Amino acid sequence: MTFDPAPEVEESVEKPENSYDLASGVVVVVFGSAILLAVHDYPTLPSGELGPSLFPGIIGGLMILMGVLLLGRWFNDRKTVRPAKAKPEAVHWRGWINASLIIGAVIFYLLVVDFLGFLTTVSIMTVGLIFRLGAKWWVAIAAGVLTTLVVWLIFNKVLLVPLPLGFWG
Structure with a gap:
């Protein structure tokens, strides 16, 4: 052979x-x-x-x-x-959509943080973005809320940065 x-x-x-x-x-x-x-x-x-x-x-x-x-x-x-x-590269719409959602989340924050407050606004943003990236709904909620609380504790309690309370305060 x-x-x-x-x-x-x-x-x-x-x-x-x-x-x-x-x-x-x-x-x-x-x-x-x-x-x-x-x-x-x-x-x-x-x-x-x-x-x-x-x-x-x-x-x-x-x-x-x-x-x-x-x-x-x-x-x-x-x-x-x-x-x-050079071959024309395929457009990766998922990346553009994710980047647009992050920019939209920042605009959302700027528009509603004074009314909803920091905790509510950032929780909504992070839960939505984490869920969009493919996490299960319960992971997105847990990670988004815990992350928001940690950031709030660091800035509001440790660094003494006043964050908007919105309709809560």
Whole structure:
């Protein structure tokens, strides 16, 4: 019994250019810069303690860092890889829908937090988003409510940040 050798297969090490890194990097750097610009005018505390610009400033700085890393990855891929024939990529609607729901949740928060209060609004948001991501209904409710309570305890009781009570208070 003889075996025929496997046919030679031409391997391609070329991969398509990742334009998502470019777009994401630019957007993240712009938003991070906007956050730093906004918190630049926040008042400082006379006692020398950390002021209200600390956490948003950290987030803005980290966003800029991550955006620069994405841009660096895009530049490195562009420099070393040339696509032979780029096929049009399929649109992944699920990702766009999930991203839109997160943006919608933030808008929902801004519109109703003063009426419903922090605990109710954030519980509705987190339960809805966790359920959308595929969790069972009881897991979504438990995780959403517990997460909301932990965040409320940290900000309201530990950091003494007043959060809206809505119609509850």
